[in-house]
Amino acid sequence: MFEVTVSDHMMVAHSLRGAVFGPARALHGATYVVEASFAREQLDADAIVLDIGAALAALRAVLADLTYRNLDEVESLAGLNTTTEVLCREIADRLAARVHDGSLGVGAGDLVRIRVTLRENPTAWASYERAP
Amino acid sequence: MFEVTVSDHMMVAHSLRGAVFGPARALHGATYVVEASFAREQLDADAIVLDIGAALAALRAVLADLTYRNLDEVESLAGLNTTTEVLCREIADRLAARVHDGSLGVGAGDLVRIRVTLRENPTAWASYERAP
Amino acid sequence: MFEVTVSDHMMVAHSLRGAVFGPARALHGATYVVEASFAREQLDADAIVLDIGAALAALRAVLADLTYRNLDEVESLAGLNTTTEVLCREIADRLAARVHDGSLGVGAGDLVRIRVTLRENPTAWASYERAP
Amino acid sequence: MFEVTVSDHMMVAHSLRGAVFGPARALHGATYVVEASFAREQLDADAIVLDIGAALAALRAVLADLTYRNLDEVESLAGLNTTTEVLCREIADRLAARVHDGSLGVGAGDLVRIRVTLRENPTAWASYERAP
Amino acid sequence: MFEVTVSDHMMVAHSLRGAVFGPARALHGATYVVEASFAREQLDADAIVLDIGAALAALRAVLADLTYRNLDEVESLAGLNTTTEVLCREIADRLAARVHDGSLGVGAGDLVRIRVTLRENPTAWASYERAP
Amino acid sequence: MFEVTVSDHMMVAHSLRGAVFGPARALHGATYVVEASFAREQLDADAIVLDIGAALAALRAVLADLTYRNLDEVESLAGLNTTTEVLCREIADRLAARVHDGSLGVGAGDLVRIRVTLRENPTAWASYERAP
Numbered sequence: 001m002f003e004v005t006v007s008d009h010m011m012v013a014h015s016l017r018g019a020v021f022g023p024a025r026a027l028h029g030a031t032y033v034v035e036a037s038f039a040r041e042q043l044d045a046d047a048i049v050l051d052i053g054a055a056l057a058a059l060r061a062v063l064a065d066l067t068y069r070n071l072d073e074v075e076s077l078a079g080l081n082t083t084t085e086v087l088c089r090e091i092a093d094r095l096a097a098r099v100h101d102g103s104l105g106v107g108a109g110d111l112v113r114i115r116v117t118l119r120e121n122p123t124a125w126a127s128y129e130r131a132p
Numbered sequence: 133m134f135e136v137t138v139s140d141h142m143m144v145a146h147s148l149r150g151a152v153f154g155p156a157r158a159l160h161g162a163t164y165v166v167e168a169s170f171a172r173e174q175l176d177a178d179a180i181v182l183d184i185g186a187a188l189a190a191l192r193a194v195l196a197d198l199t200y201r202n203l204d205e206v207e208s209l210a211g212l213n214t215t216t217e218v219l220c221r222e223i224a225d226r227l228a229a230r231v232h233d234g235s236l237g238v239g240a241g242d243l244v245r246i247r248v249t250l251r252e253n254p255t256a257w258a259s260y261e262r263a264p
Numbered sequence: 265m266f267e268v269t270v271s272d273h274m275m276v277a278h279s280l281r282g283a284v285f286g287p288a289r290a291l292h293g294a295t296y297v298v299e300a301s302f303a304r305e306q307l308d309a310d311a312i313v314l315d316i317g318a319a320l321a322a323l324r325a326v327l328a329d330l331t332y333r334n335l336d337e338v339e340s341l342a343g344l345n346t347t348t349e350v351l352c353r354e355i356a357d358r359l360a361a362r363v364h365d366g367s368l369g370v371g372a373g374d375l376v377r378i379r380v381t382l383r384e385n386p387t388a389w390a391s392y393e394r395a396p
Numbered sequence: 397m398f399e400v401t402v403s404d405h406m407m408v409a410h411s412l413r414g415a416v417f418g419p420a421r422a423l424h425g426a427t428y429v430v431e432a433s434f435a436r437e438q439l440d441a442d443a444i445v446l447d448i449g450a451a452l453a454a455l456r457a458v459l460a461d462l463t464y465r466n467l468d469e470v471e472s473l474a475g476l477n478t479t480t481e482v483l484c485r486e487i488a489d490r491l492a493a494r495v496h497d498g499s500l501g502v503g504a505g506d507l508v509r510i511r512v513t514l515r516e517n518p519t520a521w522a523s524y525e526r527a528p
Numbered sequence: 529m530f531e532v533t534v535s536d537h538m539m540v541a542h543s544l545r546g547a548v549f550g551p552a553r554a555l556h557g558a559t560y561v562v563e564a565s566f567a568r569e570q571l572d573a574d575a576i577v578l579d580i581g582a583a584l585a586a587l588r589a590v591l592a593d594l595t596y597r598n599l600d601e602v603e604s605l606a607g608l609n610t611t612t613e614v615l616c617r618e619i620a621d622r623l624a625a626r627v628h629d630g631s632l633g634v635g636a637g638d639l640v641r642i643r644v645t646l647r648e649n650p651t652a653w654a655s656y657e658r659a660p
Numbered sequence: 661m662f663e664v665t666v667s668d669h670m671m672v673a674h675s676l677r678g679a680v681f682g683p684a685r686a687l688h689g690a691t692y693v694v695e696a697s698f699a700r701e702q703l704d705a706d707a708i709v710l711d712i713g714a715a716l717a718a719l720r721a722v723l724a725d726l727t728y729r730n731l732d733e734v735e736s737l738a739g740l741n742t743t744t745e746v747l748c749r750e751i752a753d754r755l756a757a758r759v760h761d762g763s764l765g766v767g768a769g770d771l772v773r774i775r776v777t778l779r780e781n782p783t784a785w786a787s788y789e790r791a792p
Contacts, residue, residue: 046417
């Protein structure tokens with residue numbers, strides 16, 4: 001199996017709901033370094049999983065809706081507790097939608113896995129993987 | 133599937149037994165950067181895999197028994213050849229025990245995998261994964 | 265000349281004032297990886313610049329006043345435009361104060377430079393250096 | 397399951413064939429940081445997956461055939477579009493051959509997976525995994 | 529003193545002239561991770577050294593002339609032995625020209641140093657610093 | 661001014677003498693990632709500070725005397741408290757000796773600074789710089 005990963009980052013404010021989060025219940029922020037991985041069993045006719053440039057552009061487009069914002073006020077995230085795990089899933093789902101609408105130039109049927117990792121600081125990160 | 137990883141480090145001396153280890157049979161040492169990953173299929177009611185703070189505290193507690201020591205003299209490791217692989221398994225097993233005793237605040241039944249990676253230098257690292 | 269550096273991080277929200285900041289004028293956030301460096305010409309009787317443990321504790325204490333907060337509402341920063349450069353200087357000044365009050369276990373007269381670097385994302389960081 | 401990874405790098409020129417590659421169709425170059433991973437279910441009698449020194453030597457030998465060269469003119473790659481994905485597979489296949497010829501000191505039957513990752517720049521990398 | 533650094537990368541082919549370069553006399557390539565630093569004694573009215581966005585854009589513009597190319601055929605480098613050191617100086621000089629033409633939004637008289645670092649692989653890098 | 665840096669690592673055991681070291685007074689160990697920097701004002705006829713290959717070889721030779729050992733028993737370090745700072749100075753001095761004996765292929769008179777950095781874990785490192 002082959003896998004290609006592209007990376008970018010976003011800088012956001014947010015707060016978390018739930019006693020477990022302790023001080024992170026207050027409004028604070030994070031730089032999330034975001035890695036998006038796309039896996040497939042066989043390479044295409046150009047000998048790639050997908051176009052790295054297209055993948056970077058798709059990731060940048062997804063993050064552009066979130067970066068430099070207070071996630072507590074982002075309408076498309078309303079009702080979500082924006083934990084690192086939830087943000088991984090949200091970004092993976094948005095990338096999957098872009099696979100399905102053809103903007104990554106690879107068919108959803110060709111991919112076997114999409115995985116998104118968010119690194120929030122040097123000691124903690126999370127990832128989410130799903131079918132494309 | 134979701135996965136959360138936390139990281140810490142330990143600084144130890146040790147020696148290895150076996151001709152294959154060459155110069156590493158002599159007493160030497162390592163800084164091990166340790167990454168502990170916990171995976172589950174569904175998030176809990178707080179939208180997390182587990183409390184990152186609790187995971188960091190559990191990892192710190194496990195490493196506190198080993199760091200700043202000569203592993204050749206650590207009683208709980210007696211009889212083990214403390215290769216990077218064995219240390220991965222040892223730390224994973226100790227973290228699993230802490231999952232089972234409830235100190236990570238997540239049920240063993242909720243997790244699907246525990247993985248521990250030890251980075252011993254910029255050119256070599258090892259990992260071990262097990263059921264929780 | 266010798267220099268010792270210790271590192272920690274903080275996760276904050278803030279907004280910036282000034283047309284130059286563009287989207288960063290909105291409330292957003294950052295993980296700042298913080299490096300604090302202390303330089304001296306000669307080592308002390310223990311053959312160190314200063315106690316790394318004491319330096320890490322001092323840095324942690326300085327960051328504890330800022331992390332998991334919205335810097336726009338931190339009283340001790342009132343009136344400041346909390347750019348990365350300003351935060352570098354603020355943290356360096358607070359560490360210098362701790363040198364002067366003796367909590368780092370090294371005399372201000374023994375040090376020749378304090379430098380603080382804040383890494384805000386993989387493509388941008390800033391630093392500030394001052395006399396102790 | 398246990399996995400050991402070793403890392404090295406190579407510095408090559410090459411060009412890519414296909415409209416999708418845009419500017420990368422021109423002759424350009426890359427430093428590829430190469431990670432080779434070997435997994436097995438049980439450790440051997442020395443409590444290792446394989447000898448890290450042997451793995452580093454095997455990886456160095458494989459890369460020695462490619463580094464400081466223009467891949468467009470490397471005979472053993474003739475006819476291949478040397479994308480990052482293809483290079484991952486090529487290096488994995490060459491390492492697998494070295495497992496089979498015994499030069500890594502571990503039997504192919506003992507391993508369950510070989511994986512090779514090539515990091516081409518801070519924002520993009522690829523990997524390929526295969527049976528040994 | 530304050531210093532701001534921005535980072536980007538370029539992927540180039542080239543060859544080096546001189547017996548000292550051994551295998552690097554052949555056409556090969558590199559990913560250069562490029563860091564550009566700008567220092568000044570006092571912050572401006574916005575409390576910054578310079579606009580990080582403008583600095584990133586200037587660096588990207590400078591690298592756009594070089595990336596995805598064979599440096600042996602880049603006219604503006606004709607006659608140069610494109611060692612890492614020379615590329616550091618070339619990029620620093622081009623950035624200095626952009627400071628002088630006003631495109632970084634900071635006066636050359638305000639800056640006290642420009643420094644460029646090129647990381648060519650995990651074990652080697654070079655830097656060049658000059659007056660602005 | 662130009663500066664070239666090369667990097668390697670060593671894995672050692674040691675203990676420290678002095679109340680300030682707390683738990684590090686016990687025999688423990690470290691992986692030290694070692695960076696050696698060489699600065700000069702003008703490049704040589706090959707447009708380099710020095711031969712990177714020669715610098716890497718010199719650093720490897722210096723570290724070969726220390727790695728995989730218990731520093732408490734290394735004769736050439738007898739009487740030294742092997743703090744990170746002291747090891748920086750020791751390695752810098754040994755590299756300077758190699759500059760003086762000609763094995764780096766650069767004259768001591770051509771260099772203006774030698775600097776050695778040792779990274780002992782992700783949160784602490786030290787450096788020492790001297791005239792060549």
